[in-house]
Amino acid sequence: MENQTKLYGKVIVKAKDILDFISQSPEFPTLNDISKNLNITKPTILKILNTLIYCGFITKSPDDNRYHLGIKFLEYASNVTDNLEIKSVTKPFLSKLRDITGETVNLGIVENKKVVLLDKIESPNSIKLVSKIGGTMNMYSSSMGKAILSVYPEEKFEAYLNTTKFERLTENTITDPVKLKENIILTKNQGYALEKSENQKDIICVGFPIAKNGIILGAFSISAPQYRVDDEKLEEFINYGKETQLQILASL
Template sequence: MTTAVQSVDRALTLLELISKDPEGSRLSDLARTAGLAASTTHRLLTALEQRGFAQVDASTGRWHVGRAAHSVGATWGKTRTLLAPATPFLRRLRDATRETANLGIIENGRVITIAQAESREIMRAISPPGGSAPIFCSGMGKAIISTWPDEYIDRLIDEYGFHAATSHSLTSRAAAHAEIATIRAQGYAMDDEEFVPGLRCVAAVVHGPGGDAIAAVSVSGLSIRMTEDKVDRCIKLVQQVSWDLSGRDMF
């Protein structure tokens, strides 16, 4: 085992040990249980703390799981509960449109495709599950943030910027807010060759039981097939699937 891999393995071991004790763990106890020197344990815990995966209570000296670890765990749980129930809906959408149907969420300033029903067309453009795109280049991303207050969108822009992928991508705050206003009015979002040249996408937001936007569903296909008439038909189908998925207990 290389030194780097060994350090990762030891750090994850410590994180697992911390997670088992809700009252917090002392450094000496962690070192003994993990079979590590106290100095090595402290170095690894400090690295975890700097990344937000561990935190120490200064008054007790006990170590606890940090916010970043909770965030990663919550993402896994959310993704896991979304996938299986959404799959038949994505297949239905794929079969009705003959294009690729996608389900995506926002993480760290990007849209991540977490599930997909791939088009059976010979010519197709696909961002596979696990692939990501800048929010403002993505129909799913724009659909989700259209439910956010304008000040939250401004904070997103301040933190992550635009990252234009094509000549059609949004590149200014004014243009972004104008498009978000349009999305709110019409109830769907589009990616018109904004991430991949020759690819067009229609998306609608999926709401959880509490009304929060938790994901988006989309249909994406080659622009030569996604004509104005087909886009209009896809809009209705995507909206229907987003409504069918919204508010379900699986979320």
């Protein structure tokens, strides 16, 4: 593999080579099959195989000692499919929302208590946003994150409050759990999250959760520089956002 020496954790690369070989083999391979075809010592292969079995990535047939991929990959594939589906479903609605508002519209999902930016439909007007597709942001400081927190079950929300380290990103970032809880209750009651320079200075965002039948799929938001958003414009964002939310939910 090119630039392999620059990678951290060569054993992970070896594990990938083993998984690739198992997945591409015409029949389930044995330890000898893997050893003959990979430039890895048999003892090392066996150690990696046992670790992969423990993690659920592969299984070994007890009768003939052949290896095949485990059901863990089905779980991962399902999650990836769900993420891609929500992106494809929301794209036309979020594109229309961008066109109506003239501002950047974002789509996010939650992973490891962070909002991951899944899609970003840029404003035709110049705006400097630090966010990028694949990047993450805190739930407590972003409108999409707060929108998602507002539809969390109470127990899950309390667990988030108790296990999260709150760090100040701007002078407006809410770092007090009590104040954040009050803000999330307000968000839940009004149906949208408002974030004013809490995640990035001089940027205002309005976020809306995407949740149906008790399943939280993600959230979307409208982002704009504060100087372009007066009270009237903000009200338009909220109304257009709620309409878009209903359209997305109806299509799911």
